[in-house]
Amino acid sequence: MKSGDELPPLTIPITRTLIVAGAIASRDYQDVHHDAELAREKGSPDIFMNILTTNGLVGRYITDHFGPSAVLRRVAIRLGAPNYPGDTMTLSGTVTEVEGDTAQVRVVGANGIGHHVTGTVTVTVTVPVPVPEGAGAGRSEGAGREETGS
Numbered sequence: 305m306k307s308g309d310e311l312p313p314l315t316i317p318i319t320r321t322l323i324v325a326g327a328i329a330s331r332d333y334q335d336v337h338h339d340a341e342l343a344r345e346k347g348s349p350d351i352f353m354n355i356l357t358t359n360g361l362v363g364r365y366i367t368d369h370f371g372p373s374a375v376l377r378r379v380a381i382r383l384g385a386p387n388y389p390g391d392t393m394t395l396s397g398t399v400t401e402v403e404g405d406t407a408q409v410r411v412v413g414a415n416g417i418g419h420h421v422t423g424t425v426t427v428t429v430t431v432p433v434p435v436p437e438g439a440g441a442g443r444s445e446g447a448g449r450e451e452t453g454s
Contacts, residue, residue: 305407305429311369311397316361318353318415320389326357353387358421362411365395366425370407373430377406381423391415397425405429 316322327337332354335342343351362381367374387393393415401408406428413421 305370305399305402307399307402309399311365311399311409314365314368314395316393316395318387318389318391318393320351323351323353323357323387323389326360327354330354330356330360332356348386350388353420355381355383358383358387358413361393362395362413362421362423362425365397365411366409366427369397370427370429375428375430376425377428378426379423380425381411381421383421385415385418385420387415387420391417393420395421400424405431 324338327333334354336346336348337351337354340351343349359379359381363376363379366376393413395411395413397409397411399407400410406426409425409427411421411423411425412419
């Protein structure tokens with residue numbers, strides 16, 4: 305990874321199920337995230353995604369790209385245009401800084417009405433140390449040989 309690297313975009317369909325499930329999973333029971341009628345009474349055209357679901361999707365985007373050894377160190381995001389059902393959010397990212405095994409990635413999630421999320425994610429990617437063939441098998445020299453008496 306190097307500064308300037310662009311992550312491939314991730315397109316996420318925004319469904320009612322995703323919005324409601326994300327709110328429930330994050331224990332956010334505000335009616336604007338699950339009840340369209342009450343959301344409209346409060347001035348929104350429909351239910352909309354909560355920030356915790358967005359945060360999780362941003363984290364998934366980064367770890368899917370950098371792999372199983374990626375560790376999120378900091379996620380600093382800001383919400384903009386709401387994610388409503390029926391829209392699509394496309395996440396994109398650019399590595400802005402690399403220091404050793406740690407990178408900062410600028411992330412943008414855009415939908416049909418603008419930028420839903422913008423921010424920076426700091427991620428550490430450790431490279432697994434390869435284990436030489438036969439090492440760690442738990443056997444010592446001569447193990448597994450059967451001794452027979454004469």
